[in-house]
Amino acid sequence: MSASFSVAALISASRHPVSGVPRSCRGDAVAMALGRSLAGDALRVVHAGALQEPSLQDYLALGARNIEVLPLDPGSDALAELVTHLKDVDLILTGSRAELGAGSGLLPYALAYALGRPIVANALEARVEKGAANSFDAIIRQFLPKGQRRRVACPLPVVLTVHPLASVELKYAHSRRLSGRVEAVSKTRTAEEVRQPSWSVEPASRRPVRLRVQDKKAGHARMLSAIATEAKGGVVAFEGTSVDKAQVILNYLREHRLIDF
Secondary structure (H helix, E strand, O other): OOOOOOEEEEEOEEEOOOOOOEEEOHHHHHHHHHHHHHHHHHOEEEEEEOOOOOOHHHHHHOOOOEEEEEEOOOOOOOHHHHHHHHOOOOEEEEEOOOOOOOOOOOHHHHHHHHHOOOEEEEEEEEEEEEOHHHOEEEEEEEEOOOOOEEEEEEEOOEEEEEOOOOOOOOOOOHHHHHHOEEEEOOOOOOOOOOOOOOOOOOOOOOOOOOOOOOOOOOHHHHHHHHHOOOOOOOOOOOOOOHHHHHHHHHHHHHHOOOOOO
């Protein structure tokens, strides 16, 4: 791996939705695996939060040799600390959203805005190639809805959010969990003032748009439906747990492409 550019992956804490057991966030684990394919052992893995977070052990088992922890108080904003710590990193990889807390997915965009660099979302694959004038370009294969893909080239530095379906292999090894290290980063400099997006809060002007399944029928089928009553089937989930019922709804949304995860 080339040492002419630096790569960092941001990781976050997560909990199992049923048992509440600490675990790694899959989106962040996929981003870390993609970073390892680009930088190997030179990948910097960064976590902003508690030093004793138990879910960090899973990231060690998945390949992180050393995790840099930026100690933060609960509920504090991590953006200023991340900007100060990652301002010299060429390629920053994150997951699409966190699984614990607000999980809005806005952190990568706010980080890219504060650092003044572009952001590419939903990356499936990435590689770094040497361009003109000794610069480096990131060649990214991007996820698009309905099975479409797009190849994007962007000069470094750049922030990259990785799609959960990225083509990487996650390998868990207990020996790496024991040999890896979690270390707190000493604050050698104070957090800098970062550019914050100018948010404006106002009451909603209209009701939210409901999700509707697109009816893609041929002209002949539309004519028949206009003159004949068509029986519309469905699934009524009376049995099973709340998780089983939620899975039925999730399968329906995925089948009709109303969600892309």
